[in-house]
Amino acid sequence: MKVTKIEALEKIANDIRINIIKTVYNAGSGHPGGSLSCADILTVLYFNQMNINPQDPKAEGRDRFVLSKGHCSPALYSTLARRGYFREEDLKGFRKINSNLQGHPDMNKVPGVDMTTGSLGQGLSAANGMAISSKMDSMGYRVYCLLGDGEIQEGQVWEAAMTSSKYKLDNLCVIVDNNNLQIDGDIKSVKGLNKIEQKFESFGFNVISIDGNNIEQLIDGFDRAKMTKGRPTAIIAKTVKGKGVSFMENNVVWHGMAPKEEEYKLAINELESNGK
Amino acid sequence: MKLDKKIATRQSYGEMLKDLGKENDNIIVLDADLSTATKTEIFAKEYPNRFFDMGISEQDMMSTAAGFATTGKIPYASTFAVFAAGRAYDQIRNSICYPNLNVKICATHAGVTVGEDGATHQMLEDIAMMRVLPNLKVFSPSDDVETRFIIKEISKINGPCYVRLARLATPVIYDKNEKFEIGKAKQIGKGEDATIFATGVCVAEALKAKELLEKRGIFVRVVDIHTIKPIDKETIIKCAKETKKIITIEDHSIYGGLGGAVCEVLSEEYPVKVMRLGVKDTFGKSGKSTELMKYFKIDAEAILELF
Numbered sequence: 263m264k265v266t267k268i269e270a271l272e273k274i275a276n277d278i279r280i281n282i283i284k285t286v287y288n289a290g291s292g293h294p295g296g297s298l299s300c301a302d303i304l305t306v307l308y309f310n311q312m313n314i315n316p317q318d319p320k321a322e323g324r325d326r327f328v329l330s331k332g333h334c335s336p337a338l339y340s341t342l343a344r345r346g347y348f349r350e351e352d353l354k355g356f357r358k359i360n361s362n363l364q365g366h367p368d369m370n371k372v373p374g375v376d377m378t379t380g381s382l383g384q385g386l387s388a389a390n391g392m393a394i395s396s397k398m399d400s401m402g403y404r405v406y407c408l409l410g411d412g413e414i415q416e417g418q419v420w421e422a423a424m425t426s427s428k429y430k431l432d433n434l435c436v437i438v439d440n441n442n443l444q445i446d447g448d449i450k451s452v453k454g455l456n457k458i459e460q461k462f463e464s465f466g467f468n469v470i471s472i473d474g475n476n477i478e479q480l481i482d483g484f485d486r487a488k489m490t491k492g493r494p495t496a497i498i499a500k501t502v503k504g505k506g507v508s509f510m511e512n513n514v515v516w517h518g519m520a521p522k523e524e525e526y527k528l529a530i531n532e533l534e535s536n537g538k
Numbered sequence: 539m540k541l542d543k544k545i546a547t548r549q550s551y552g553e554m555l556k557d558l559g560k561e562n563d564n565i566i567v568l569d570a571d572l573s574t575a576t577k578t579e580i581f582a583k584e585y586p587n588r589f590f591d592m593g594i595s596e597q598d599m600m601s602t603a604a605g606f607a608t609t610g611k612i613p614y615a616s617t618f619a620v621f622a623a624g625r626a627y628d629q630i631r632n633s634i635c636y637p638n639l640n641v642k643i644c645a646t647h648a649g650v651t652v653g654e655d656g657a658t659h660q661m662l663e664d665i666a667m668m669r670v671l672p673n674l675k676v677f678s679p680s681d682d683v684e685t686r687f688i689i690k691e692i693s694k695i696n697g698p699c700y701v702r703l704a705r706l707a708t709p710v711i712y713d714k715n716e717k718f719e720i721g722k723a724k725q726i727g728k729g730e731d732a733t734i735f736a737t738g739v740c741v742a743e744a745l746k747a748k749e750l751l752e753k754r755g756i757f758v759r760v761v762d763i764h765t766i767k768p769i770d771k772e773t774i775i776k777c778a779k780e781t782k783k784i785i786t787i788e789d790h791s792i793y794g795g796l797g798g799a800v801c802e803v804l805s806e807e808y809p810v811k812v813m814r815l816g817v818k819d820t821f822g823k824s825g826k827s828t829e830l831m832k833y834f835k836i837d838a839e840a841i842l843e844l845f
Binding site for chain 2: 322326328368369370376377378379380381383384385387388389390391392393394395396398399417418421422424425428
C-alpha cells in the first residue's frame, strides 16, 4: 500500500511524540503537555516546510525557527533528532549534567537551535530581528516563531507584534499553540486574552485559524502564509494539550510533570499502537 | 591639564557611530524613541536603512537586537540607562548575555547628572546590575576621546558589551592621539599620597581635586577606570601598594559599582581601607547636574573633604 505524504508526516509526528515521552521520562522532569500539543506543528515545519539542511545547521540562507515557548524543548529536541541534527540516543541526556540538552534550548550547545529561549515573551522580538535581517540582505529566508497561548500574556509579545507589522515582515510566520491551558489552569480563568485572532488582526497580521493537530491543515496554513505579501502571518493553531496520550489530553497537571513508570508504559503503548 | 572644552559622551557616541557606519556595513543601530537624546539620530540621518526606531518598547528592542546578532549584524542598541539596564534586564540577561550574542548596549543618561528629570530617570544601579552578568563587558568612559575609542573598539569584540554614557557635557581630558587599551585603566599622575579611582563624569572631578590638592602640597594620582569589567586588577593592586590612601568616586550607588569592584579586588589581593564616594543608598532628585554632584558628594569638593 502506498503511503501518502500526509500519512508519512503523521507517522513522523507520532515518532516525535514517542520521543517526547521517553525524553521527559528519562529526565524525570520536563514539560510533556505543551510538547505534545505542538508536535504536529514542528513536524510540518521541519519535514515539509522549512528550507534547512541538518548537515549544515548554520547555513546563512536557511529558514529559522524560534521556539519562544522554550519549555517545550522536548518537542524541539525530538524533532531535531528525528530530522538528523544529532543522534536520537542523545535525547537520554536531556536535563542531565553532562548533556548539551539543557532544560530550555541553548543555541550554542545544540545544532539546529536558532535562538536561545526560556524566559517567555522574548522569542518573537528575536525572530523579527532575523526576519528584518533577511530582508535587508535580500537573503530570502523565512522565520517561524512558535508562541504559547499562555505566553502571549507577556506584554513584550505585543511590542514585538507592532515591530513585525511596522517592518511588513511577510517572511515571518508566527504560530500560536492554542491549547487553552497554562500552569495555573484554564487560560480564561488565569487571565484570558479573548479573541486571539482579532488581536493579531488589529496588530496588522494576516491571521489563519486552523486545527493545529491536523497535518493537512498545517501544510495548507503554512503555504498560505508563504503566499502572503506585505504583512506578517499569525497562524492560530487550535491544539489539544497532551495530544496523543489520552490520560494527558486537556489535563493541566501534565504541563510540567514527568510520567511515572506505569504512566510511561501506558503512554508509550498507546502511541506505539497508532498506525498498527 | 586644561579642562575647559566640554562635550557630553552621548554626543561623542553619536558622532562615532556615524564614522563606524561608514567603515562597516554590518553595523546597525536601534533606539527606543530617544534618538534625539541618545544622539543615535546622527547615525540615523546618514544611514536611515540601518537605523531602527523600535518605539517605546525597550524590551522588544533588546531581544530584536539579539535576533539581528544571530545573523551577523552588529547592533548598537540605545536608550536611557534606566530603561536599558533596568526595564530590559531580563532581555539583556536571557536573550543577549546567556547566548553570548554580539549586541552593543549603549546606555545614555546614567547617574544623577541627568539633572532636572529626577530620580525615575537617574540610573544609579546599572554598573552593579551589568557587572554580575557573565559574558558581558562593561565600560564607563570619561570623556570624548575615550568614548570614541571604546565605541569603535567594541565593534571588534565578538560578544555583548554595555557602555555607560552621560547626558552632562564634561571636560575633554585626553589629547585626541591618546592611546587606550580595553581592560587597562589610565593612570594620571604619580602622586603617592592617595589614589583616586574614578569613572565616567567623575574623572574630571578627580582631576580638579588633584590640582587643588597639589596647591596644598598633597600629591595624588587619578586612575580612570573606563573598563569596569574585566577590571584592571594589576593597576588597582599596584596603586594600593604605592599610595597611602585609596578613594573611589562615581555617579552611581556606592553599592556594587566602581567602589564595590575596587573593594572586591583589594579585599582579596591586598586588603587596605577604601573610601567610597558615590550615591549612598538613596534615589536621586531633581536639580541642576552640578548642584546634584555637590548634594550627593560626588564632586571635587567631596574629595578634598577626605584630606
